Amino acid sequence: MLARLLLAAALAGPLPAGAADAQTADARPAGTRVPVRIGVLNDRSGVYADISGEGSVVAARMAVEDARAAGRDLAVEILAGDHQNKPEVGASLARQWFDRDGVDAVFDVPTSSVALAVNQVTRERNKVFVDSGAGTADLTGAQCSPNTVHWTFDTVALANGTGGAMVKRGGDTWFFVTADYAFGEAVQRDTTALIVRRGGRVLGAVKTPFPASDFAPSLRQAQASGAKVIGLANAGGDTISAVREAARLRVTEGGQALAGLLIFSSDIHALTPRVAQGLVLTEPFYWDLNDATRGFSERFARLFGGKKPTAAQAGVYAGVLHYLRAVEALKSAKDGGQVVAKMKELPTDDPLFGKGTIRADGRKIHDMYLFEVKKPSESKGEWDLYRTLATIPGSDAFRPLNQGGCPILGRAVEVNGAK
Structure with missing residues (x-):
């Protein structure tokens, strides 16, 4: 060919x-x-x-x-x-x-x-x-x-994975640091919906430019909110910068949890387990599955x-x-x-x-996976980054078919409540 x-x-x-x-x-x-x-x-x-x-x-x-x-x-x-x-x-x-x-x-x-x-x-x-x-x-x-x-x-699966895990662990109050474009808005929206359904509250949010150069003011505002969880509604280089700044500000040492709502293995590799250890995240793929x-x-x-x-x-x-x-x-x-x-x-x-x-x-x-970043002492190599906490079946991870408002679906799907 x-x-x-x-x-x-x-x-x-x-x-x-x-x-x-x-x-x-x-x-x-x-x-x-x-x-x-x-x-x-x-x-x-x-x-x-x-x-x-x-x-x-x-x-x-x-x-x-x-x-x-x-x-x-x-x-x-x-x-x-x-x-x-x-x-x-x-x-x-x-x-x-x-x-x-x-x-x-x-x-x-x-x-x-x-x-x-x-x-x-x-x-x-x-x-x-x-x-x-x-x-x-x-x-x-x-x-x-x-x-x-x-x-x-998608943002629903990320919310169901990471957001659901954090609420289950007692993280029932949140503050979002959100990238100011479609992804940030969508993941904040979908994670907020899950938090509220499970009895939690969102105490506030701050939008950051995309891409952002300085996360310190936003993270200080998140710290001052007293929220149990600071949700990072961003990705890639922005997430890496935000996690590094959170470490510098000793966010987790102050008793608040940090939730990366979209994390990739390349992000954790850049951060290293020394900085990112204990971070809970959701991915659909990991090289070592x-x-x-x-x-x-x-x-x-x-x-x-x-x-x-x-x-x-x-x-x-x-x-x-x-x-x-x-x-x-x-x-x-x-x-x-x-x-x-x-x-x-x-x-x-x-x-x-x-x-x-x-x-x-x-x-x-397809299935999604809930991971936790390993401690440096647990990692056996440069790319040995995650331990698996749970497998989330695709039927549970993604939004039911009849709840998305997709206009190309036939009326029969809406009536029958198909998934």
């Missing part, structure tokens, strides 16, 4: 181009193979670059290679672009890819505000959007689309400078693999709505997330 990797970040201008350079991984003629062009769109230079970035392109390429090894009769090209965490840039690049560059599907897209913008463009152009990096549950709620699959996690995740992660690390994959990068791999399976079944990638319908029809099964399904609203269902 032809598999060309077009490895290029954005051009220097405000509206990035998708592919300045090309590298041919397999120069054989495509012949009658089904042509497929994929775009991996993410943050390649900012606060989310370690979460997704170039690692997501590596993961996509691994999926194409594995599809080829499985005999998929496809000719696949991969483009890469940098959305700079700006909705207007992400939407413009997606539009350019679809209209000019022949891209059939966009993957990854961390930063919820960018994901929502790309979601709209994808629907307008009848292409495919498989999101693995953004958190907002609105992608399968009020802004759901027949052209979008939300693969890896089982033999299959370890095998994939070792292979990924060999290709990517020794780094283990994040959940977002794992989601790109699994999403691309399933997408290509659907394209092969249809013998075409051209009608995005048909491809997503086929993705929903086919059960999912991959080495990183196991067996699962994609619901009618586009929500990918």
